[in-house]
Amino acid sequence: MRELSFHGVTVRFGAGRSALAAVDGVDLTVPAGSVVGLVGESGSGKSTLAKAAVGLVPTTDGEIRLDGAPLRARRDRRRLQMVFQDPYASLDPRMTIGASIAEAVPGRPGRTGRAAEVARLLELVDLDPSRAGSLPSGLSGGQRQRVALARALAAEPDVVLADEITSALDVSVQGSVLNLVRDLRRQLGLTMLFISHNLAVVRYVSDVIAVMYLGRIVEAGPAAEVLTSPRHPYTRTLLDAAPRFGVALDDPVPADSELLDDEPPSPHDPPPGCRFHRRCPIGPLTVPERTVCVEKDPQPAAADRPHRAACHFASDAAPASLEVPAR
Amino acid sequence: MGRAQWRAALRNPVGAVAAGLLVLLAILAIVAPILWGDAAEATDPAALSQGSTSDHPLGTDALGRDIMFRVLVATRYSLGLALLATAICVVAGVILGVLPAVLGRRSGRLVVAAVNLAVAFPALLLALFFAVIFGVGARGAVLAIGLAGAPSFARLVQTNVAAVSGRDFVAAARVAGVGRFRLIVRHLLPNVGEPLVVNATVLAGGALLAFAGLSFLGLGVQPPAYDWGRLLGEGLDRIYINPSAALAPGVAVVIAGLAFTLLGEAIAQVVGIRTTRRILPRRSATPPADPADGASTATAPAPTEPAPDAVLAVEGLRVGFPGAGPDGWTYPVDGVDLTVRRGETVGIVGESGSGKSLTALSLARLAPERAVVTADRLDVVGLSLAGGDGDALGDEPPRDDPAVRKHLGTRLAMVFQDPMTSFNPSMRVGWQLAEVARVHEGQGRRAALARAIDRLRTVRVPAPQRRAHQYPHEYSGGMRQRAMVAMGLMSEPELIIADEPTTALDVTVQRQVLRLLREVQRETGAAVVLISHDIAVVAQLCQRIVVMYAGRVVEELPADRLDRAAHPYTRALLGSVPDLTTDRELPLATVPGRPPDPASRPAGCAFAPRCSFADDVCRADPRLATVAPDQRAACWHPRLDDQKQHGQEPHGQEPHGRQPHEEGVSRA
Numbered sequence: 003m004r005e006l007s008f009h010g011v012t013v014r015f016g017a018g019r020s021a022l023a024a025v026d027g028v029d030l031t032v033p034a035g036s037v038v039g040l041v042g043e044s045g046s047g048k049s050t051l052a053k054a055a056v057g058l059v060p061t062t063d064g065e066i067r068l069d070g071a072p073l074r075a076r077r078d079r080r081r082l083q084m085v086f087q088d089p090y091a092s093l094d095p096r097m098t099i100g101a102s103i104a105e106a107v108p109g110r111p112g113r114t115g116r117a118a119e120v121a122r123l124l125e126l127v128d129l130d131p132s133r134a135g136s137l138p139s140g141l142s143g144g145q146r147q148r149v150a151l152a153r154a155l156a157a158e159p160d161v162v163l164a165d166e167i168t169s170a171l172d173v174s175v176q177g178s179v180l181n182l183v184r185d186l187r188r189q190l191g192l193t194m195l196f197i198s199h200n201l202a203v204v205r206y207v208s209d210v211i212a213v214m215y216l217g218r219i220v221e222a223g224p225a226a227e228v229l230t231s232p233r234h235p236y237t238r239t240l241l242d243a244a245p246r247f248g249v250a251l252d253d254p255v256p257a258d259s260e261l262l263d264d265e266p267p268s269p270h271d272p273p274p275g276c277r278f279h280r281r282c283p284i285g286p287l288t289v290p291e292r293t294v295c296v297e298k299d300p301q302p303a304a305a306d307r308p309h310r311a312a313c314h315f316a317s318d319a320a321p322a323s324l325e326v327p328a329r
Numbered sequence: 330m331g332r333a334q335w336r337a338a339l340r341n342p343v344g345a346v347a348a349g350l351l352v353l354l355a356i357l358a359i360v361a362p363i364l365w366g367d368a369a370e371a372t373d374p375a376a377l378s379q380g381s382t383s384d385h386p387l388g389t390d391a392l393g394r395d396i397m398f399r400v401l402v403a404t405r406y407s408l409g410l411a412l413l414a415t416a417i418c419v420v421a422g423v424i425l426g427v428l429p430a431v432l433g434r435r436s437g438r439l440v441v442a443a444v445n446l447a448v449a450f451p452a453l454l455l456a457l458f459f460a461v462i463f464g465v466g467a468r469g470a471v472l473a474i475g476l477a478g479a480p481s482f483a484r485l486v487q488t489n490v491a492a493v494s495g496r497d498f499v500a501a502a503r504v505a506g507v508g509r510f511r512l513i514v515r516h517l518l519p520n521v522g523e524p525l526v527v528n529a530t531v532l533a534g535g536a537l538l539a540f541a542g543l544s545f546l547g548l549g550v551q552p553p554a555y556d557w558g559r560l561l562g563e564g565l566d567r568i569y570i571n572p573s574a575a576l577a578p579g580v581a582v583v584i585a586g587l588a589f590t591l592l593g594e595a596i597a598q599v600v601g602i603r604t605t606r607r608i609l610p611r612r613s614a615t616p617p618a619d620p621a622d623g624a625s626t627a628t629a630p631a632p633t634e635p636a637p638d639a640v641l642a643v644e645g646l647r648v649g650f651p652g653a654g655p656d657g658w659t660y661p662v663d664g665v666d667l668t669v670r671r672g673e674t675v676g677i678v679g680e681s682g683s684g685k686s687l688t689a690l691s692l693a694r695l696a697p698e699r700a701v702v703t704a705d706r707l708d709v710v711g712l713s714l715a716g717g718d719g720d721a722l723g724d725e726p727p728r729d730d731p732a733v734r735k736h737l738g739t740r741l742a743m744v745f746q747d748p749m750t751s752f753n754p755s756m757r758v759g760w761q762l763a764e765v766a767r768v769h770e771g772q773g774r775r776a777a778l779a780r781a782i783d784r785l786r787t788v789r790v791p792a793p794q795r796r797a798h799q800y801p802h803e804y805s806g807g808m809r810q811r812a813m814v815a816m817g818l819m820s821e822p823e824l825i826i827a828d829e830p831t832t833a834l835d836v837t838v839q840r841q842v843l844r845l846l847r848e849v850q851r852e853t854g855a856a857v858v859l860i861s862h863d864i865a866v867v868a869q870l871c872q873r874i875v876v877m878y879a880g881r882v883v884e885e886l887p888a889d890r891l892d893r894a895a896h897p898y899t900r901a902l903l904g905s906v907p908d909l910t911t912d913r914e915l916p917l918a919t920v921p922g923r924p925p926d927p928a929s930r931p932a933g934c935a936f937a938p939r940c941s942f943a944d945d946v947c948r949a950d951p952r953l954a955t956v957a958p959d960q961r962a963a964c965w966h967p968r969l970d971d972q973k974q975h976g977q978e979p980h981g982q983e984p985h986g987r988q989p990h991e992e993g994v995s996r997a
């Protein structure tokens with residue numbers, strides 16, 4: 003397992019008026035042997051970032067490195083494997099699951115070698131190896147997602163990118179897939195970028211949490227710290243809004259202010275200055291003297307702030323501790 | 330295309346006839362030249378250009394050769410040439426079709442453009458053009474017809490391949506390092522095979538006709554060889570002397586062409602490329618109200634009087650579809666009881682397929698056309714939509730009774746998961762809202778629009794004046810959801826049913842929509858039924874929670890008693906969803922197996938195969954029974970301890986061959 007890092011990665015789509023930067027100058031490191039959770043609302047660019055890493059979309063700018071060496075050739079890309087959101091779409095319906103997995107096994111092992119490898123991988127993801135001959139249609143969503151994981155692991159990747167791998171699953175099987183991710187990580191020391199819009203899911207599996215907003219990483223840091231003392235108001239908002247047992251909807255949180263009932267900004271036309279300023283509970287709409295938020299982009303100096311937060315006031319925002327009544 | 334599908338294609342009458350004809354033609358093509366090859370060449374100087382005689386039933390040609398034998402013998406050549414042309418067309422088409430997927434972006438686009446240009450050119454002209462290039466004769470004609478058909482086949486391949494290329498499994502194979510060639514052979518072509526087979530079959534019919542045409546014009550087969558086209562050409566010269574000389578080869582061409590085309594159609598029907606209207610059972614084909622085996626004993630035996638302030642009182646609601654169940658029907662909703670009082674907020678939770686949405690749709694009389702809805706009681710906002718012994722709602726009162734529509738339209742509001750599909754995309758949002766007031770309350774245009782703007786303001790859509798004049802697509806998901814709630818508020822609803830209203834939204838927006846529902850409920854006194862797969866979402870908003878599993882209510886409890894849930898399934902749901910306080914060191918609880926398919930729901934407790942407390946008793950149907958004040962559970966062994974003591978559950982996983990009882994949803 004090796005370290006994956008993004009350096010100023012930008013991905014643009016379209017041209018002219020419809021052009022947008024789905025990913026805009028992202029710096030992010032996934033240290034060897036750790037799981038980095040990437041959260042953010044849909045459309046913030048999480049999937050695009052992962053696809054750029056595995057070469058499914060071309061980057062416009064920046065560099066993606068594996069242990070410091072830029073990824074270039076196709077051969078390098080195989081070192082990264084991606085698991086997709088929808089296990090009903092990510093397996094070829096015409097191919098047995100054994101064949102799908104075998105396809106990703108590197109080199110040219112003989113027929114028996116390949117079968118043994120498939121059996122080992124199925125075992126690894128808690129599936130019965132005798133099911134290698136089944137078609138995906140005979141499997142439940144949770145089982146398919148296990149197959150997809152096995153296929154990713156078959157390539158002996160250095161890094162696994164998991165894009166919303168539990169979102170399409172029923173809640174009663176989501177837990178088993180998350181448990182599997184945790185177990186695999188322990189057994190194999192996986193390096194992983196784990197993408198989800200669900201903060202609770204990300205929290206459960208990640209060592210580091212990175213928060214994405216409108217194509218940018220606005221905060222990144224050790225999971226426990228980001229969750230207990232978020233430095234960016236957007237992270238705070240996400241934490242406040244996450245449904246929690248025993249916490250009533252009525253207790254207002256800063257982000258419930260009517261002032262902030264605005265449309266989420268469009269990636270085609272990001273707001274000037276801080277991209278979050280129109281929805282920020284401690285930004286210019288609620289604290290009028292904070293004009294700097296409209297005038298100056300907080301991104302460039304982010305590296306100097308705690309959690310690399312893209313907020314002018316990250317350092318002096320009182321670390322808002324997260325008080326959660328025990329369930 | 331699987332073996333079963335081929336068989337189905339043949340069982341289809343059109344397919345059977347077409348396949349029979351083709352088999353006949355194939356046999357003819359093989360044996361005719363052997364049996365009658367010489368007879369067809371034999372000249373009979375005594376019978377030149379004769380009409381029908383006993384020796385020559387279809388007459389003879391100018392050299393006295395027997396026309397019947399000649400038509401039969403020509404089968405081989407005609408079919409062979411047509412198939413050859415088809416093969417050329419398919420091979421060239423597939424190559425051109427997958428080329429864009431193999432080449433880089435730029436050269437790929439070039440190929441697509443070239444193919445599109447060629448498609449725009451009439452195929453017959455193209456064929457004539459090629460025929461001139463390749464020279465007159467059978468070889469030239471085969472090439473001409475094959476290549477002329479290639480562009481449109483290539484485009485078919487291109488569009489199909491492009492559609493499949495966009496799917497995740499192709500991306501996954503790319504990421505796994507599968508090479509381009511293998512990608513095409515293993516992933517792309519097999520998944521576009523069906524439409525290609527169908528079109529190739531139809532194409533063969535077309536090639537046959539085209540070939541006959543070229544030969545007829547003298548551009549195809551040259552003497553002394555002959556095919557049906559040439560025979561037709563010769564016969565036509567003497568049509569007044571011997572009509573059958575022209576008719577026989579003509580009929581042969583038509584029959585063979587038809588056989589190919591019909592077979593293609595039959596295959597297409599079976600693989601569902603061109604869906605034909607299926608015949609549905611008439612709505613009056615009501616399922617038995619109560620199956621003899623008492624499978625619906627979960628419902629109360631006799632309807633009891635509902636609470637006087639109930640805005641919704643449902644007993645024994647069943648929704649059936651014609652399907653694979655034991656009585657020819659499947660019941661995704663199978664005996665739901667539900668009462669909602671004025672001003673109450675009730676949450677319905679359950680996994681996908683548990684029947685939540687169908688229940689909601691049935692309440693609003695929006696169940697799909699094919700569904701048959703029955704209930705012992707179905708009182709919705711003061712209107713009795715069913716009663717007595719399981720009336721089918723399809724009969725009485727009629728589905729589109731305007732009085733019922735109006736009543737429901739003004740007192741019941743529905744909010745769906747995807748508000749985009751609930752709005753008319755071509756109509757401004759404000760006007761759509763206004764229309765509700767105009768239709769149901771007969772308000773004037775201006776007053777209705779003013780009310781619409783007022784409602785948009787109520788749901789905190791910013792700048793409602795301006796936004797009322799925008800189209801739905803100009804709204805973001807969260808704003809559309811607000812507008813949907815506003816639409817429900819155009820009249821004064823007593824009941825708002827929201828089906829997964831926040832599933833497509835982000836947590837921040839989700840919170841806003843939930844708070845909005847709460848506010849609306851407080852201000853208007855309307856009852857709210859919130860349906861969701863996420864028990865945490867439901868617990869936030871609702872006072873009472875109803876848990877559904879496999880088409881039934883398995884537990885009903887106050888939200889603040891969730892930690893004392895009695896049904897093992899409710900506990901499993903709670904334990905398997907991580908929240909921000911879940912212990913990261915412990916594995917999450919899991920439920921082995923998966924929810925049952927409505928067509929094969931196990932007898933007795935439907936949760937039994939996944940439940941670690943199941944025993945023999947559970948083979949009988951558990952009814953909803955009171956286990957604590959305000960709490961009812963349908964379980965023979967309700968859990969009555971405090972779930973907190975359990976913490977997280979032992980590690981389990983989906984079973985593979987293991988006994989389902991081996992690992993449980995809770996520590997026994």
Ligand SMILES: Nc1ncnc2c1ncn2[C@@H]1O[C@H](COP(=O)(O)OP(=O)(O)O)[C@@H](O)[C@H]1O
Binds near residue numbers: 046
């Ligand atoms: N192929 C594409 N062409 C144009 N826009 C795209 C394409 N793929 C993604 N986008 C846009 O890029 C932005 C980020 O999308 P995505 O990476 O899917 O976000 P996330 O995974 O965080 O939901 C969105 O605005 C989306 O509409």
Ligand code: SF4
Binds near residue numbers: 234277280283
């Ligand atoms: S820079 Fe200003 S607007 Fe942006 S997040 Fe910080 S306080 Fe809010």
Ligand code: SF4
Binds near residue numbers: 942967
């Ligand atoms: S204990 Fe029996 S009745 Fe209760 S849920 Fe389990 S199987 Fe069903």
Ligand SMILES: [Mg+2]
Binds near residue numbers: 045048049166
């Ligand atoms: Mg995504």
